[in-house]
Amino acid sequence: MEIILKEKIREAVKALFNNDLSSDLIQIQETRKDFKGDFTLVVFPMLRFSKNTPEKTGELIGNYLKENFKAISGFNVIKGFLNLEISNAWWAEYFRNLALSRNYLESSTVSNPQTILVEYSSPNTNKPLHLGHIRNNLLGYSLFRILSTVGHRVIKTNIVNDRGIHICKSMLAWQKYGNGETPESSGMKGDHLVGKYYVRFEQEYKSQVENLIRGGLNENEARNSAPMMKEAREMLLKWEAGDREVVELWKMMNSWVYAGFDETYRKLGVDFDRIYYESETYKFGKEIVIEALKKNILYQNPDSSIWADLSAEGLDQKLLLRSDGTAVYMTQDLGTAADRYREYHFDKTIYVVGNEQNYHFQVLRAILKRMGYSWADGLIHFSYGMVELPEGKMKSREGTVVDADDLIDEMQETAREVSLELGKLAGFSGDEKQEIFRKIGLGALKYFILKVDPKKNMTFNPSESIDFNGNTGPFIQYTYARIRSVFRKAEQLKLNARADSISDSAAGQKEVDLIKLIRKFPVIVSDAAKEHSPAIVANYCYELAREYNQFYHDFSILNDENSEVRNFRLILSDVISDVISKGMWLLGIEMPERM
RNA sequence: GGUUCCGUAGCUCAGCUGGAUAGAGCAACAGCCUUCUAAGCUGUGGGUCCCGCGUUCGAAUCGCGGCGGAAUCACCA
Numbered sequence: 001m002e003i004i005l006k007e008k009i010r011e012a013v014k015a016l017f018n019n020d021l022s023s024d025l026i027q028i029q030e031t032r033k034d035f036k037g038d039f040t041l042v043v044f045p046m047l048r049f050s051k052n053t054p055e056k057t058g059e060l061i062g063n064y065l066k067e068n069f070k071a072i073s074g075f076n077v078i079k080g081f082l083n084l085e086i087s088n089a090w091w092a093e094y095f096r097n098l099a100l101s102r103n104y105l106e107s108s109t110v111s112n113p114q115t116i117l118v119e120y121s122s123p124n125t126n127k128p129l130h131l132g133h134i135r136n137n138l139l140g141y142s143l144f145r146i147l148s149t150v151g152h153r154v155i156k157t158n159i160v161n162d163r164g165i166h167i168c169k170s171m172l173a174w175q176k177y178g179n180g181e182t183p184e185s186s187g188m189k190g191d192h193l194v195g196k197y198y199v200r201f202e203q204e205y206k207s208q209v210e211n212l213i214r215g216g217l218n219e220n221e222a223r224n225s226a227p228m229m230k231e232a233r234e235m236l237l238k239w240e241a242g243d244r245e246v247v248e249l250w251k252m253m254n255s256w257v258y259a260g261f262d263e264t265y266r267k268l269g270v271d272f273d274r275i276y277y278e279s280e281t282y283k284f285g286k287e288i289v290i291e292a293l294k295k296n297i298l299y300q301n302p303d304s305s306i307w308a309d310l311s312a313e314g315l316d317q318k319l320l321l322r323s324d325g326t327a328v329y330m331t332q333d334l335g336t337a338a339d340r341y342r343e344y345h346f347d348k349t350i351y352v353v354g355n356e357q358n359y360h361f362q363v364l365r366a367i368l369k370r371m372g373y374s375w376a377d378g379l380i381h382f383s384y385g386m387v388e389l390p391e392g393k394m395k396s397r398e399g400t401v402v403d404a405d406d407l408i409d410e411m412q413e414t415a416r417e418v419s420l421e422l423g424k425l426a427g428f429s430g431d432e433k434q435e436i437f438r439k440i441g442l443g444a445l446k447y448f449i450l451k452v453d454p455k456k457n458m459t460f461n462p463s464e465s466i467d468f469n470g471n472t473g474p475f476i477q478y479t480y481a482r483i484r485s486v487f488r489k490a491e492q493l494k495l496n497a498r499a500d501s502i503s504d505s506a507a508g509q510k511e512v513d514l515i516k517l518i519r520k521f522p523v524i525v526s527d528a529a530k531e532h533s534p535a536i537v538a539n540y541c542y543e544l545a546r547e548y549n550q551f552y553h554d555f556s557i558l559n560d561e562n563s564e565v566r567n568f569r570l571i572l573s574d575v576i577s578d579v580i581s582k583g584m585w586l587l588g589i590e591m592p593e594r595m
Numbered sequence: 596g597g598u599u600c601c602g603u604a605g606c607u608c609a610g611c612u613g614g615a616u617a618g619a620g621c622a623a624c625a626g627c628c629u630u631c632u633a634a635g636c637u638g639u640g641g642g643u644c645c646c647g648c649g650u651u652c653g654a655a656u657c658g659c660g661g662c663g664g665a666a667u668c669a670c671c672a
Contacts, residue, residue: 027614030616032614034615035615040614042615045652080652080653124672126672161672164671164672165671165672166671166672303670316597319669319670321670322670323670326670328617328671329668329671329672338597344639354666355600355666355667356667357666357667358598358599358666359598359666359667359668360672364648376665383599385665386665386666388665393665419634422633422634440634448607452607452608453601454610456601457600457601457664459606461607466657467620467621468634469620469621470619470634471607471609471620475634475635476633478634478635485631487631488631489631490631493631535609539609539619542609542619543619547635549635550635550637552632553633553635556630557631558630562628
């Protein structure tokens with residue numbers, strides 16, 4: 001419509017003022033709610049051609065359009081704004097075509113599909129997932145759905161940080177204090193068990209450091225010379241050397257962790273197409289580094305550590321191989337990136353990683369570029385903000401970390417309590433209820449996190465923030481469930497609604513408002529894909545649900561005596577439930593048929 | 596100090612490719628269940644869009660400069 005309007009306006013300006021307008025001067029926008037009309041032309045840019053007041057110019061263009069374009073049923077001019085009214089018949093026809101095709105996303109498809117890797121989750125295998133990982137997983141997964149919906153070939157990848165000093169810490173503490181404890185013997189989820197020993201390590205290490213400081217060492221010396229840390233380092237060296245005993249222990253404990261992660265991923269509803277392990281990519285990283293050293297792209301210190309000098313790029317010196325020859329984080333990421341390019345020849349790799357690593361990715365790209373990899377420009381750091389608690393930041397040392405599994409369980413429990421209190425779901429079997437509580441609890445959690453702009457730090461209040469009113473997942477789910485309920489009722493009454501019999505005259509103002517909202521959907525999705533922001537979709541779903549709820553209250557959908565109006569409203573409800581569930585699907589949120 | 600990000604109602608957040616009187620929800624108060632699900636709807640109150648300057652017919656939105664907050668600048672990952 002906007003495109004046709006622009007063409008007509010250009011025509012009008014040509015006829016009235018004898019001037020060829022460039023199309024960027026024609027600004028069409030949706031008319032604000034409190035004014036009469038559907039689309040608004042901003043006439044200010046045309047004043048220099050009309051040589052007239054804004055009001056008069058608007059009048060002239062409005063009159064021309066009304067006479068020459070039958071979709072325009074009227075207009076009004078306020079200050080420099082020409083508000084054009086589109087006839088309800090036009091809207092009804094537009095909606096009829098939409099309802100028949102049901103192809104809401106057609107216009108959001110990109111013309112140049114790309115191969116895009118989305119890396120998300122990226123857990124360390126020394127402790128369970130927490131709230132921060134939840135944000136990461138939800139963003140990554142939703143990004144996958146949004147990008148593939150607009151036509152890209154998207155590969156979900158996960159890089160598991162399964163090697164490094166942190167793993168050795170858990171292993172060491174388990175060796176010392178574990179007494180052979182296993183997930184089976186303890187009944188603990190594997191990732192939680194391993195996490196327990198990581199905490200144990202930190203406790204012992206801390207007390208050793210304190211003792212050494214009391215013995216007269218400064219903090220740095222104490223940290224480096226504490227026996228726990230020394231042993232962990234030795235273990236890492238043994239691991240890199242392939243020591244059989246250490247590797248066996250490592251394999252066993254990692255397998256526990258993976259079983260635990262799989263369960264959490266399954267509960268969250270996320271998955272991966274390709275999982276990388278740093279234990280498999282770090283060697284390739286080392287090779288790349290050594291090769292670059294030979295080409296004098298990097299330099300070596302007397303202690304034989306290898307560095308990149310990035311001062312020319314405005315960055316620092318960056319260590320790439322330790323003096324003892326072991327790899328650091330950056331080494332692995334270099335290897336992983338190169339490995340992936342070999343495998344997929346991606347156009348882009350999107351790293352869903354917290355903003356505390358902004359610097360890391362700047363450096364990563366700079367080093368790869370310097371090494372001559374042109375694809376380094378396709379590496380995108382999708383940087384998201386931290387999740388904070390009302391009391392402040394989550395700190396594992398202070399035990400203020402919100403565990404992912406606990407949180408998911410709590411959300412479902414809350415859903416159960418609220419539902420029962422409201423007296424919903426009488427007459428459902430236990431399994432059916434459980435499934436509905438699961439959808440609602442998870443929907444609340446996912447929506448709450450995804451509705452916030454990913455860039456921003458966000459506050460998560462586990463006890464209060466998740467209520468089920470207002471701008472929440474359950475509100476949107478509720479709206480959907482209501483619509484489904486209307487249709488169950490319609491079936492009972494043997495009403496059938498047909499999109500091809502939508503009548504031109506049955507559209508009222510509220511219906512047109514809703515149709516306008518539906519029209520936005522493809523734009524929203526392509527924006528979300530461009531901006532990498534599921535939040536755009538989330539807030540749109542809320543807006544649609546809120547508008548629909550008002551409609552639901554103001555108008556009787558089933559009981560209208562005029563069958564044309566009833567038909568129109570039924571189809572409208574159906575289309576809206578389609579769009580809402582599609583939108584929520586993009587966020588990875590399931591919709592219950594009843595709640 | 597360098598770099599990146601953020602600053603909108605008491606709180607949590609939208610709005611930002613410049614457009615009219617800046618929006619929701621929560622919290623507070625007042626109403627609405629014999630009619631398709633009240634997890635809902637309606638109404639009232641609540642604002643120096645951090646500050647200043649600039650660009651413009653027009654700035655929450657763009658630019659520059661401040662102020663405030665966060666992250667990061669490890670032989671941790």
